[in-house]
Amino acid sequence: MAINWFKYSAPTTFYGLAGKLIPWFALSAAILFAIGLYIGFVVAPVDAQQGEFYRIIFIHVPSSIISMFLYLIMAGYAALGLIFNTRLSAMMATAIAPTGALFAFISLWTGALWGKPMWGAWWVWDARLTSELILLFLYLGYIALHASIDDPRRADRASALLAIVGSVNVPIIYFSVQWWNTLHQGSTIKFTGTSMHIAMQQAMFTMLAACWLYAIAVVLARVRSIILEREKHTLWISELPEVKG
């Protein structure tokens, strides 16, 4: 039996689907967080050069990756909303922005905590760090611009342009360690392989999966509120069991 996925591009059907998916994503995220933290702090060995301090990477690397990917997904949804004028795309972009901003903040915060014992400084104006800080400002700019315009459709269009233009920053973040002579280390995990211990890899990828599932759960929960708010004048909203109360 073929599933018509396009029907879930309408807020009416997506609202129910999101409601069913949230508990599964949230539960899986909680389990994977517990497993990832266990492997990261109990199973993974101490690093020969960095000692225990390297364990910050199990939250730093996943949050950095997710902050970049969420921006691209947000810009993609914003572009879809701008080009095809689809309601749900703009709502999804709006729902992603706060979570993306928080992951960018966690990335910068944990990076500073790692930098102090390793480099002797909380912050340096390194290309990788600076471009990640710009990413945080882009998220905040998107949120502020969207909130400053009363008409939601106009707000969607204006902030979509910012999201699309800002997406040029994501490849700059990723390639910054290759393009410039940075203090930040290059990629440890490459397509050609890695020198990381297997337990370190397991902890990092488990935490990455946990962060992804958490981000999906929280974005779906937020988009449901946005759908409720924007579609409140429609009949289907007034017939929802939670609205009838």
Next chain:
Amino acid sequence: MSGLDIWMREHTLAYIWLGSYAVALLIFAIEIAMVIHKRKITLQQVRLMRDAEDEAGDEK
């Protein structure tokens, strides 16, 4: 070396846990609370609007 530098080297795991993981988990908890609060408020607004519309319909 400052007091913090000495402390972080003597209590490395506490520094990592409190500084990064506890902060990250706190941020996640605040975000979840905000999302739940937003849903409650939005549902309340929608219910109020629906009740007002029903009352207006009854008066007509």
